[in-house]
Amino acid sequence: MSSEIPFVRDIDIEYGRCDQVSPLIRRVTANNPGGFTFKGTGTYIVGKGEVAVIDPGPLMNDHVEALLAAIEGETVSHILITHTHMDHSPAAEPLKKLTGAPTLAFGPHGGEKKDDGAREEGADWKFQPDIKLEDGDIIEGDGWTFEAIFTPGHTSNHMCFALQEEKALFTGDHVMGWSTSVVSPPDGNMSDYFNSLKKLLERDDEIYWPTHGPAITNPQSFVRAYLVHRRQREAQILRQIEEGHTTIPAMVEAMYADIDKRLHPAARRSVLAHLIHMVETGRVATDGAPGIENQYRLS
Numbered sequence: 001m002s003s004e005i006p007f008v009r010d011i012d013i014e015y016g017r018c019d020q021v022s023p024l025i026r027r028v029t030a031n032n033p034g035g036f037t038f039k040g041t042g043t044y045i046v047g048k049g050e051v052a053v054i055d056p057g058p059l060m061n062d063h064v065e066a067l068l069a070a071i072e073g074e075t076v077s078h079i080l081i082t083h084t085h086m087d088h089s090p091a092a093e094p095l096k097k098l099t100g101a102p103t104l105a106f107g108p109h110g111g112e113k114k115d116d117g118a119r120e121e122g123a124d125w126k127f128q129p130d131i132k133l134e135d136g137d138i139i140e141g142d143g144w145t146f147e148a149i150f151t152p153g154h155t156s157n158h159m160c161f162a163l164q165e166e167k168a169l170f171t172g173d174h175v176m177g178w179s180t181s182v183v184s185p186p187d188g189n190m191s192d193y194f195n196s197l198k199k200l201l202e203r204d205d206e207i208y209w210p211t212h213g214p215a216i217t218n219p220q221s222f223v224r225a226y227l228v229h230r231r232q233r234e235a236q237i238l239r240q241i242e243e244g245h246t247t248i249p250a251m252v253e254a255m256y257a258d259i260d261k262r263l264h265p266a267a268r269r270s271v272l273a274h275l276i277h278m279v280e281t282g283r284v285a286t287d288g289a290p291g292i293e294n295q296y297r298l299s
Contacts, residue, residue: 005225008177011214013039016062018070024048024144024166025209028070030063032087035263036122038178038212041087044170045070046163050142052078053101054161054170055211056091064094071099077141081105082172083158084124088211092127102130104139106150106157110187120187133159151200153193154181162205169205171216175223178213184269190230190277197227234274234283238298241284246295248272268292 012019015031026045033040041057045067051074057063076099081089084105092103109123133139135150139161149160151174161170173181174196183193200223208216216222240251248271256267272292278284286294 005180005229006218006222007179008214008216009038011039015040016066016069018045018066021209021215022166022168024163025168026070027209028063028066030057030060030087032058032060032063035260036182036266037087038176040212042209042211042213043067043091044209044211046146047141047144048074050075050077052076052080052139052141052144052146053095054080055082055088055172056095058087059090059094064091064098067091067095068098075099076101078139079103080139080146080159080161080170081127081129082160082170082174082211083155084109084127085122085155085173086124087122088172089124089127096130103127104131104133104148105129106134106148106159107132108157110156120184123187149199149203151196152189153183153196154188156187156189156192158196160200162203167204167206169200169203169208169219171208171210173211175200175208175216175219175226176210176212177208177216177222178210180226180229182266182270183273184266185273185276188269188273190273191280193273194227194230194277197223197230230274234278237271237274237278238283241296241298246297248275248292248294248296 013029019027021027027042030041043057044054046052079092079101108128133148137148139146145164147162151158151160154173183190205219208219245251248268252264252267276290279290282299284296285299286296
C-alpha cells in the first residue's frame with residue numbers, strides 16, 4: 001500500500017459562525033489556530049431542539065458566546081468530551097453552568113492519578129466528567145443516538161462517538177484529516193494507538209468528523225494509510241539505529257530535517273512513543289526505562 005496519507009485540508013472557516021455540515025450536525029470553530037489545532041477547534045452540535053455538544057473547546061469567551069448563540073432556543077442534553085486536552089474540554093465547565101447539561105467522557109486525564117500533570121502542558125487536569133462512559137455505551141437524545149467507542153492512544157481516555165443515524169464517527173484527535181495525531185508519553189501510548197486504529201477498521205462508518213479540520217469521507221482507506229505510516233516510521237527508526245543515530249534527538253534531527261524545528265520537541269515525544277512500543281515488542285533494547293536521552297540498540 002502507498003505510504004502517502006490522503007490528507008484533506010480544505011475547509012471554509014469563519015470563526016464563530018455556525019455551519020450546518022450535515023442534516024443532524026452543525027459546527028462552530030474556535031479562533032485558536034496553531035501547529036496542533038490546524039484552523040481551530042471545531043465544536044459539534046448534534047440534533048435540533050434537544051442537542052448534544054461534542055468537544056466544547058478551549059476556555060475562550062467569544063467561542064462560548066458563539067456556541068450559545070448557535071443553540072439559542074434549544075436544550076443541551078449532553079456535553080460529550082473526546083479527551084482532556086486544553087483545546088477540547090475546558091469550555092465544558094461554563095457551558096455546563098449555563099445549560100445545566102451533564103458532561104460525559106471516559107474519565108479524567110490520566111485516570112484518577114495526576115502525578116504526571118507537571119509533565120504534560122496541554123492536559124486539562126481540572127476536568128471530571130459527570131458521567132463516566134465505557135466502550136459500547138449508548139447515549140440517546142431526540143432524533144439522535146451515539147455509541148461510545150473507546151480509542152486510547154493519543155490520550156489514555158480518548159473516546160470517539162458514533163452517530164448511528166448518519167453512520168458518522170466523531171474522531172476527536174484519534175484520526176484527523178489534516179495531519180497525523182501526536183502520541184506523547186506518558187499519557188499517550190503507541191501500542192494502544194495501533195490497537196485503536198485497527199479497531200476502527202472493523203467498523204463500517206461512512207464519514208469521520210475530527211475536532212480539527214474537515215471531514216474524512218474515505219475512512220477505511222485513510223485509517224489503513226495511517227497504520228502504514230506508523231509502521232514505516234518504526235522501520236525508519238530501526239534504520240536510524242543501524243546508521244548510528246542511537247538517541248532520540250539524533251534520530252529526530254535526521255528524520256525531521258525538513259520540518260520546522262519548533263515542532264521537533266513534539267517529534268521527540270512521538271519517536272519516544274514508538275521506541276517504548278518497540279522495546280515492549282522486543283525489536284529494540286535500551287538500559288532502564290525508555291527516555292529521550294537513552295541510547296538505543298537493536299535487539
